[in-house]
Amino acid sequence: MTNEPDAQVPPDGVELGQRVHRAEVAWRSIGQPNSIAHEFDFWDDHYEGRRLFSELLGTFFLVLVAVGGGMVNARFGGNAVPYAARVVAPALMVAAVILFMGTVSGAHLNPAVSVAFALRGNFPWRRVPAYIVAQFLGAVLATLLLWALIGKQGSAGLTLPGPGISATTAMLWELVLTTGLVSVILGTASGAQQIGPLAAVGVASYIALAGLWGSPVSGASMNPARSLGPALVLGDWTAWWAYLVGPVAGGMVAVGIAYVLRGPGGGLSGTQAAQGTLGLRWRPGPIQRS
Numbered sequence: 001m002t003n004e005p006d007a008q009v010p011p012d013g014v015e016l017g018q019r020v021h022r023a024e025v026a027w028r029s030i031g032q033p034n035s036i037a038h039e040f041d042f043w044d045d046h047y048e049g050r051r052l053f054s055e056l057l058g059t060f061f062l063v064l065v066a067v068g069g070g071m072v073n074a075r076f077g078g079n080a081v082p083y084a085a086r087v088v089a090p091a092l093m094v095a096a097v098i099l100f101m102g103t104v105s106g107a108h109l110n111p112a113v114s115v116a117f118a119l120r121g122n123f124p125w126r127r128v129p130a131y132i133v134a135q136f137l138g139a140v141l142a143t144l145l146l147w148a149l150i151g152k153q154g155s156a157g158l159t160l161p162g163p164g165i166s167a168t169t170a171m172l173w174e175l176v177l178t179t180g181l182v183s184v185i186l187g188t189a190s191g192a193q194q195i196g197p198l199a200a201v202g203v204a205s206y207i208a209l210a211g212l213w214g215s216p217v218s219g220a221s222m223n224p225a226r227s228l229g230p231a232l233v234l235g236d237w238t239a240w241w242a243y244l245v246g247p248v249a250g251g252m253v254a255v256g257i258a259y260v261l262r263g264p265g266g267g268l269s270g271t272q273a274a275q276g277t278l279g280l281r282w283r284p285g286p287i288q289r290s
Contacts, residue, residue, distance in 0.1 A: 050284075055105050161217070174250065
């Protein structure tokens with residue numbers, strides 16, 4: 001036995017990681033009472049499962065409508081679902097999803113949007129892979145459900161280049177259309193042009209308008225999950241790369257445009273729009289009564 005004080009033991013890896021996390025939370029929660037800094041931290045992994053489920057469910061509904069319109073039309077023949085309805089229905093579904101789940105996860109519903117938000121500095125890169133997996137899983141499940149209910153209808157519901165349109169042209173078309181879509185999304189999420197719930201109207205309006213005139217060329221997908229999820233289920237990989245490269249590149253161009261228009265991202269309104277406000281402005285559960 002000795003009367004000398006114990007030597008200071010260096011922290012192990014787990015403890016060090018916890019200290020780093022607490023430091024990050026403290027830095028991000030400057031200006032908030034310490035008693036609620038953890039509960040109202042929207043990077044808190046406690047809520048990540050809810051956010052991922054929101055992305056899965058939202059993309060499921062989007063693809064159910066987008067792919068289902070073509071498959072139902074093919075199943076019943078003729079003009080069971082008119083062309084305009086097949087174009088506008090996904091836009092309306094996006095608006096509905098943004099309104100009822102946007103505050104949970106940001107309602108990306110699109111890998112190109114997730115990547116663009118991360119490039120803009122409004123969304124952490126470490127969360128992008130899980131978001132993309134959830135989006136693709138939602139797209140696959142929606143297509144499987146349609147297939148189970150009404151059967152496989154050839155290439156119906158897929159986004160394919162129009163007659164006489166090459167895959168390269170389709171890719172460039174998707175790039176241009178997605179540049180506009182992501183520009184609208186980033187613009188309505190910014191502090192300079194924040195329009196709150198009406199962001200759903202702006203985004204849906206663009207999707208509908210782009211589809212009405214651009215769909216005959218490439219299908220106006222603007223969304224790799226919407227195109228490649230059904231392609232995986234239905235086994236048709238025609239021009240698949242155009243619907244991956246075009247939207248992602250278009251999202252990157254839109255990030256550059258946003259920088260020119262509004263400077264760097266990472267502001268409060270843009271971050272909350274990209275990540276949702278679950279755990280920040282509201283949290284699940286009953287009101288605590290004293």
